[in-house]
Amino acid sequence: MLYADIVFMRVKNSRRCRNRRAVSAIAFGFWLTAATIAAATITSWHTVALPGQQSQDMALSNADHQWHLRHYLSPDCECSRAISRYLVRRGPLNTAIEEVVLVTSGNDALRAGEISARLIRSGFHTRIIASSAAAEARVEAVPTLEIEAPDGRIRFRGGYRDRTAPAGVYLDVSMLSDLIDSKPVAPLPVFGCATSARLRQQLNPLAFYFRKLFHLS
Numbered sequence: 001m002l003y004a005d006i007v008f009m010r011v012k013n014s015r016r017c018r019n020r021r022a023v024s025a026i027a028f029g030f031w032l033t034a035a036t037i038a039a040a041t042i043t044s045w046h047t048v049a050l051p052g053q054q055s056q057d058m059a060l061s062n063a064d065h066q067w068h069l070r071h072y073l074s075p076d077c078e079c080s081r082a083i084s085r086y087l088v089r090r091g092p093l094n095t096a097i098e099e100v101v102l103v104t105s106g107n108d109a110l111r112a113g114e115i116s117a118r119l120i121r122s123g124f125h126t127r128i129i130a131s132s133a134a135a136e137a138r139v140e141a142v143p144t145l146e147i148e149a150p151d152g153r154i155r156f157r158g159g160y161r162d163r164t165a166p167a168g169v170y171l172d173v174s175m176l177s178d179l180i181d182s183k184p185v186a187p188l189p190v191f192g193c194a195t196s197a198r199l200r201q202q203l204n205p206l207a208f209y210f211r212k213l214f215h216l217s
Helices: 003-045 078-090 109-121 131-136 172-180 197-203 205-213
Strands: 068-073 097-104 125-130 144-148 153-158
Touching: 068 078, 068 172, 078 109, 097 109, 097 131, 109 125, 125 131, 131 197, 144 172, 153 172
Parallel strands: 068 097, 097 125
Antiparallel strands: 068 144, 144 153
16 A cells, blocks of 8 residues: 555544544534533423422322322422421321322432331321323322312412512411311412423423433433
C-alpha cells in the first residue's frame, strides 16, 4: 500500500471518529435539555395543580359502613413525605378508618418501608402498591386524599390544602368533619408529583420520550 493511501485512510477514519463524537454530543445535548426540562417540571408540580384528580360520588363496596380516609403518598415526593410526617404527628382519627397507600415506582422500596414503619408505629394501616395499580384506582398523582362515606361512595378525592393556605396547614380533618355533618366541601387540586406514566407523559412529553430512549426509570 502506498504511503499516500495510508495517509488517506487515516484521515478518513479520523473524520469518522469526529462524526461519531459529533452525533454523540448532539444526542447528549438533547438528553441534557430533556433532563433539565424534566427537573423544572418536577419542581413545578409542587406549585401547579395536577389535572384529573378530583372525582366524587363513585360507588365502592363498604362492608363495615364507616367513614374511610385513604392517603395516597409516594416516597419519592417531598409533598407526600411532608404529609406522612404530619400524619405521624396527629395520629389516626377516631371518627374514621384510615389507611396510607404508598405508591412506588419500583426503585424506592427501602424508603417506602421506612415511611410505612413510622406510620405503623403511629397506629396507621399501610399498604404499598405500584404506580400502575394506583392508576387503575384512578389515582395518578400524589399526595391524594380519598374520603369514602359509609354507603361506599367516594365523597372526595383531591388534594390536602388550598393554594393560599400556609405550608403545613392541611384540610383533611375539617373536610371529613364537614362531610360527616352533611356539609359540602370544595374540590381541592393536588399539588405534588405525577405517578402514572400517562400523566408524566402529558406533563412533559419530551422528557418522557428521552427517558424511554435511554432506558431511564
